[in-house]
Amino acid sequence: MNLRRLLPGLFDKMARKKHSAPEDGQPKGADKKAGTAAHLLLGKEGEEAATALLTRKGYAILDRNWRQARLELDIVCRDGDTIVFVEVKTRGSDSHGGPVHALGIAKQRTLCRAARAWLAAHKAWEQPCRFDVICALRNGSTLHLEHFCHAFDCPPALDSSHTSWQPW
Secondary structure, three states, rough: OHHHOOHHHHHHHHHHHHOOOOOOOOOOOOOOOOOOOHHHHHHHHHHHHHHHHHOOOOOEEEEEEEEEEOEEEEEEEEEOOOOEEEEEEEEEOOOOOOOHHHOOOOHHHHHHHHHHHHHHOOOOOOOEEEEEEEEEEEEEEEEEEEEEEEEOOOOOOHHHHHHHOOOO
Protein backbone atom coordinates (compact mmCIF):
# COMPACT_ATOMS: atom_id res chain seq x y z
CA MET A 1 0.00 0.00 0.00
CA ASN A 2 1.38 3.37 -1.01
CA LEU A 3 0.55 5.94 1.68
CA ARG A 4 1.78 8.76 -0.52
CA ARG A 5 -1.05 8.09 -2.99
CA LEU A 6 -3.65 7.64 -0.26
CA LEU A 7 -2.71 10.75 1.76
CA PRO A 8 -1.05 13.19 -0.65
CA GLY A 9 -2.04 16.30 1.34
CA LEU A 10 -0.37 15.02 4.52
CA PHE A 11 2.95 14.37 2.79
CA ASP A 12 2.87 17.77 1.05
CA LYS A 13 2.40 19.52 4.42
CA MET A 14 5.22 17.50 5.99
CA ALA A 15 7.56 18.30 3.10
CA ARG A 16 6.80 22.02 3.28
CA LYS A 17 7.31 22.08 7.06
CA LYS A 18 10.53 20.08 6.86
CA HIS A 19 12.11 22.23 4.16
CA SER A 20 10.86 25.63 5.26
CA ALA A 21 13.43 28.02 6.71
CA PRO A 22 12.96 30.99 9.02
CA GLU A 23 12.35 34.36 7.41
CA ASP A 24 16.05 35.26 7.25
CA GLY A 25 16.94 31.91 5.64
CA GLN A 26 19.23 30.85 8.50
CA PRO A 27 18.60 27.92 10.84
CA LYS A 28 17.41 28.89 14.30
CA GLY A 29 20.35 29.85 16.56
CA ALA A 30 22.83 30.32 13.71
CA ASP A 31 25.20 33.21 13.20
CA LYS A 32 24.02 35.08 10.11
CA LYS A 33 27.48 36.12 8.94
CA ALA A 34 29.44 32.89 9.18
CA GLY A 35 26.60 30.37 9.16
CA THR A 36 27.93 28.92 12.42
CA ALA A 37 25.61 27.78 15.20
CA ALA A 38 25.47 30.11 18.21
CA HIS A 39 26.46 27.36 20.67
CA LEU A 40 29.62 26.65 18.65
CA LEU A 41 30.58 30.31 18.70
CA LEU A 42 29.97 30.43 22.46
CA GLY A 43 32.14 27.32 22.93
CA LYS A 44 34.94 28.84 20.87
CA GLU A 45 34.73 32.05 22.90
CA GLY A 46 34.95 30.01 26.11
CA GLU A 47 38.03 28.16 24.88
CA GLU A 48 39.71 31.42 23.85
CA ALA A 49 39.02 32.92 27.30
CA ALA A 50 40.25 29.73 29.02
CA THR A 51 43.48 29.80 27.01
CA ALA A 52 44.05 33.43 27.98
CA LEU A 53 43.40 32.59 31.65
CA LEU A 54 45.89 29.72 31.61
CA THR A 55 48.50 31.87 29.88
CA ARG A 56 48.07 34.60 32.52
CA LYS A 57 48.55 31.94 35.22
CA GLY A 58 51.88 30.96 33.62
CA TYR A 59 50.87 27.74 31.92
CA ALA A 60 52.58 26.91 28.62
CA ILE A 61 50.02 25.97 25.95
CA LEU A 62 51.11 22.83 24.09
CA ASP A 63 48.03 22.00 22.02
CA ARG A 64 44.52 23.27 21.38
CA ASN A 65 41.66 21.18 20.02
CA TRP A 66 43.96 18.18 19.60
CA ARG A 67 42.21 15.31 17.83
CA GLN A 68 42.82 11.67 17.13
CA ALA A 69 39.97 9.79 15.51
CA ARG A 70 36.89 10.58 17.64
CA LEU A 71 38.90 11.76 20.65
CA GLU A 72 39.49 15.45 21.37
CA LEU A 73 41.28 17.47 24.01
CA ASP A 74 40.32 21.15 24.30
CA ILE A 75 43.63 22.39 25.73
CA VAL A 76 46.86 20.61 26.61
CA CYS A 77 49.33 22.68 28.58
CA ARG A 78 52.25 22.45 30.97
CA ASP A 79 52.23 23.67 34.56
CA GLY A 80 55.83 23.32 35.72
CA ASP A 81 56.75 19.73 34.90
CA THR A 82 53.12 18.53 34.88
CA ILE A 83 51.12 18.04 31.70
CA VAL A 84 47.61 19.38 32.20
CA PHE A 85 44.66 18.25 30.09
CA VAL A 86 42.01 20.96 30.29
CA GLU A 87 38.37 20.45 29.42
CA VAL A 88 36.47 23.69 28.82
CA LYS A 89 32.73 23.70 29.46
CA THR A 90 30.92 26.84 28.30
CA ARG A 91 27.25 27.60 28.84
CA GLY A 92 25.03 30.54 28.02
CA SER A 93 23.13 30.14 31.30
CA ASP A 94 22.99 27.92 34.34
CA SER A 95 19.38 26.92 33.73
CA HIS A 96 20.37 23.26 33.23
CA GLY A 97 22.83 23.08 36.10
CA GLY A 98 25.58 25.15 34.52
CA PRO A 99 28.82 24.00 32.96
CA VAL A 100 30.13 22.17 36.01
CA HIS A 101 27.34 19.56 35.71
CA ALA A 102 28.15 18.82 32.07
CA LEU A 103 31.15 16.58 32.82
CA GLY A 104 29.76 13.14 33.62
CA ILE A 105 31.66 9.92 34.17
CA ALA A 106 31.38 8.86 30.52
CA LYS A 107 32.97 12.15 29.37
CA GLN A 108 35.72 11.71 31.98
CA ARG A 109 36.52 8.25 30.59
CA THR A 110 36.63 9.64 27.05
CA LEU A 111 39.01 12.39 28.19
CA CYS A 112 41.23 9.76 29.85
CA ARG A 113 41.41 7.81 26.58
CA ALA A 114 42.21 11.02 24.70
CA ALA A 115 44.95 11.89 27.23
CA ARG A 116 46.49 8.44 26.82
CA ALA A 117 46.44 8.89 23.04
CA TRP A 118 48.08 12.33 23.36
CA LEU A 119 50.80 10.97 25.65
CA ALA A 120 51.44 8.09 23.25
CA ALA A 121 51.61 10.42 20.24
CA HIS A 122 54.08 12.70 22.03
CA LYS A 123 56.08 9.94 23.75
CA ALA A 124 55.41 11.57 27.10
CA TRP A 125 54.47 8.50 29.16
CA GLU A 126 56.76 9.42 32.04
CA GLN A 127 55.39 12.93 32.56
CA PRO A 128 53.15 13.58 35.56
CA CYS A 129 49.65 14.52 34.42
CA ARG A 130 46.39 15.89 35.73
CA PHE A 131 42.96 16.90 34.50
CA ASP A 132 41.62 20.41 35.01
CA VAL A 133 38.21 21.78 34.09
CA ILE A 134 37.45 25.39 33.26
CA CYS A 135 33.79 26.37 33.45
CA ALA A 136 32.75 29.44 31.50
CA LEU A 137 29.33 30.94 32.12
CA ARG A 138 27.87 33.78 30.10
CA ASN A 139 26.26 36.51 32.20
CA GLY A 140 25.03 39.25 29.92
CA SER A 141 28.01 40.45 27.92
CA THR A 142 30.63 39.00 30.28
CA LEU A 143 32.03 35.49 30.52
CA HIS A 144 32.78 34.27 34.06
CA LEU A 145 35.52 31.64 34.32
CA GLU A 146 36.13 29.16 37.13
CA HIS A 147 39.22 26.94 37.07
CA PHE A 148 39.10 23.57 38.87
CA CYS A 149 42.62 22.13 39.24
CA HIS A 150 42.88 18.34 39.43
CA ALA A 151 39.15 18.07 38.80
CA PHE A 152 39.03 14.27 38.42
CA ASP A 153 41.14 11.13 38.20
CA CYS A 154 41.14 8.47 35.53
CA PRO A 155 39.46 5.22 36.51
CA PRO A 156 41.77 2.23 36.92
CA ALA A 157 42.52 0.08 33.91
CA LEU A 158 40.08 -2.76 33.27
CA ASP A 159 42.26 -5.13 31.28
CA SER A 160 45.77 -5.56 29.90
CA SER A 161 44.99 -3.60 26.73
CA HIS A 162 44.24 -0.54 28.87
CA THR A 163 47.13 -0.79 31.28
CA SER A 164 47.43 1.90 33.86
CA TRP A 165 50.71 3.76 33.61
CA GLN A 166 49.84 7.03 35.32
CA PRO A 167 49.11 7.53 39.02
CA TRP A 168 45.47 8.50 38.36
